Amino acid sequence: MKSAILFLLFIALNLFFGCRQSSNLIKDQTPETETNIDYSIIYYIHADSDYLYHNSDGDRIQGSTQALNSAIEVAQAAKSGEVLIYHHRRERKWLGLIPRSSSQLYHFRFGLMVNQINYRHAKNSNAFLSDEIKLTHEFRTLNQGANHRYYLLYFGHEIPIQSSRGYHRSQPDVEVDTQSFANGIRGFLSTDTDVFDIVVLSTCNNGTPTMANHLSSTSKVMLASPQNLHLSHMNSSKMTLLESYPEISPLSLGRSIAEQSFQQLEASVNSTITLALYDLDIVKNYTSSFSQQIDEGNTTTQFFDNIDCADVLNQDIARFEDGVETWFKPAHFGRQASKS
Numbered sequence: 175m176k177s178a179i180l181f182l183l184f185i186a187l188n189l190f191f192g193c194r195q196s197s198n199l200i201k202d203q204t205p206e207t208e209t210n211i212d213y214s215i216i217y218y219i220h221a222d223s224d225y226l227y228h229n230s231d232g233d234r235i236q237g238s239t240q241a242l243n244s245a246i247e248v249a250q251a252a253k254s255g256e257v258l259i260y261h262h263r264r265e266r267k268w269l270g271l272i273p274r275s276s277s278q279l280y281h282f283r284f285g286l287m288v289n290q291i292n293y294r295h296a297k298n299s300n301a302f303l304s305d306e307i308k309l310t311h312e313f314r315t316l317n318q319g320a321n322h323r324y325y326l327l328y329f330g331h332e333i334p335i336q337s338s339r340g341y342h343r344s345q346p347d348v349e350v351d352t353q354s355f356a357n358g359i360r361g362f363l364s365t366d367t368d369v370f371d372i373v374v375l376s377t378c379n380n381g382t383p384t385m386a387n388h389l390s391s392t393s394k395v396m397l398a399s400p401q402n403l404h405l406s407h408m409n410s411s412k413m414t415l416l417e418s419y420p421e422i423s424p425l426s427l428g429r430s431i432a433e434q435s436f437q438q439l440e441a442s443v444n445s446t447i448t449l450a451l452y453d454l455d456i457v458k459n460y461t462s463s464f465s466q467q468i469d470e471g472n473t474t475t476q477f478f479d480n481i482d483c484a485d486v487l488n489q490d491i492a493r494f495e496d497g498v499e500t501w502f503k504p505a506h507f508g509r510q511a512s513k514s
Contacts, residue, residue, distance in 0.1 A: 210319040211283065213416055215252065216362050217245040217259040218306065220330030222345070238263075241329040241376070244410055249282035251414045256315055257282040260306045279306075281313055289313055295345055302350050303358030310362055324370045326359055326393075327410050332378040333385070352380075356388035369393055371424040374431060376408030379480050381450045383457075383464040390458035395424040397432055400480050401448045408449075409435045425453060429499065436501040446513075449501040456497025464494055482513075 221238035242261055249257035259280040281289035291313070295305045331341065333355050341350035359373070370393040375381070381398035389396050397408070412430040415422050428451045439447045464483075484491050504513045 208315065208317055209284075210317045211254065211256045211315060211322065212319050212420065213252075213255040213323045213325065214314065214318075215248065215255060215257045215325045215327070215413060215416075216310070217241075217257070217410075218303070218326070218328050218330070219245065219259070219261050220328075221261060221263045238329070241410075245327070246280060246282075248410055248413045249280065249287070250285050251417060252282060253285045253417055254420070255284075255416060258310055258314065260309075262306075279309055279313070283315060300345070300348060301358065302348055302354040303361065307358070307361035318364070324363060324368060325372055325374075325413065325416075326362065326370050327374040327376070327408075327413075328355075328359075329376040329408070333375075333380055335382070335384050352382075352385050352388050356385075356392055360392055371395065372397060372428050374408055374410065374428070375399075376403065376410075378402045381448070381452070382480065383461045386452050386454060386457050387461040390454045390461065393454055395428050396452040396454055397428045397449070398452070399449050400482075401446055402479065403449075407435060407439055407443075409438055425451065432499075432501055436503075440503055444506040446505045447501070447503040451499040453497035460494060460496070 219238050219241050238261070242259065245257070245259045249259060257280075259282075261278045261280070263276045263278065277293050277295070279289065279291040279293060280287060281291070291309065293305065293309060334341075334351050337349050337351045337354070341348065359370070363369070369391075372395040373389055373393040375385070375396065375398040378399065379401060381396075381400035385398065386396060399408075408431065410431065412427065412434055415427055415430060432449045432451050436447065436449055483494065
């Protein structure tokens with residue numbers, strides 16, 4: 175009888191906590207009159223899918239965990255800023271019945287973790303990033319300096335151009351595309367006039383005219399790859415330059431991240447490597463017409479992966495290089511090995 179009562183109590187407690195969307199493991203203990211923060215960094219690490227890969231030694235590596243560890247190191251070094259790290263994990267259930275809060279938010283302020291929150295997504299019909307936006311507005315500080323800046327780093331699979339379902343294993347009905355992504359990340363900002371200094375996309379194939387066009391009103395700079403790029407391969411450790419070089423420009427910061435990431439990839443990857451830094455204030459002047467030109471040429475439906483538009487657009491291609499810096503290394507093998 176005693177065992178049965180304890181079991182029922184266990185079930186009741188799990189039902190109670192399972193019905194809650196989030197639970198705070200570490201309580202914010204910072205004073206209301208704290209010093210203003212100089213910047214906010216938001217990491218979104220998508221782990222509700224398969225990110226297992228093998229390194230050159232054959233070791234099994236979980237890319238999402240590697241990205242998380244790097245983000246935490248940046249957060250601990252952010253002595254004058256605030257960092258929110260969302261680790262979107264696959265959602266599971268106790269005994270196959272009771273929903274668990276599997277995803278996590280790590281909230282740092284002035285280099286200290288002030289909140290650690292387990293959360294789960296409300297329902298499949300939620301808009302992309304809506305739960306993370308809600309948590310951001312609930313927990314972030316309102317004490318922002320006059321020259322406060324925003325930065326966003328997204329680690330995950332390719333964000334498709336066309337509306338697609340099944341991006342999340344646990345939320346297959348949530349539609350994810352470049353438009354819903356651009357709409358979603360705007361929700362992290364405090365006001366309608368705020369923009370990100372830089373958006374970093376550690377994803378495959380998202381360095382496109384379409385993505386740049388969608389982000390042109392949301393961010394000053396975009397760092398992304400027009401081709402394949404594994405989740406963990408954009409190294410974000412240079413975000414610590416916000417401490418050692420507080421006045422660093424978005425382009426200079428993006429360039430530092432790109433150069434370090436490219437050097438690491440160059441030393442370990444035999445396939446094609448392409449990173450590109452986009453000054454969105456410049457490229458927004460032609461991305462809309464460029465996207466239309468590509469669509470009219472029907473080039474987007476002929477290939478599984480992105481290609482260099484110079485291969486298919488023969489006229490006026492030079493002007494589409496304005497505002498773009500590219501890091502490129504061809505594959506060590508195959509028909510593209512000699513490409514410059």
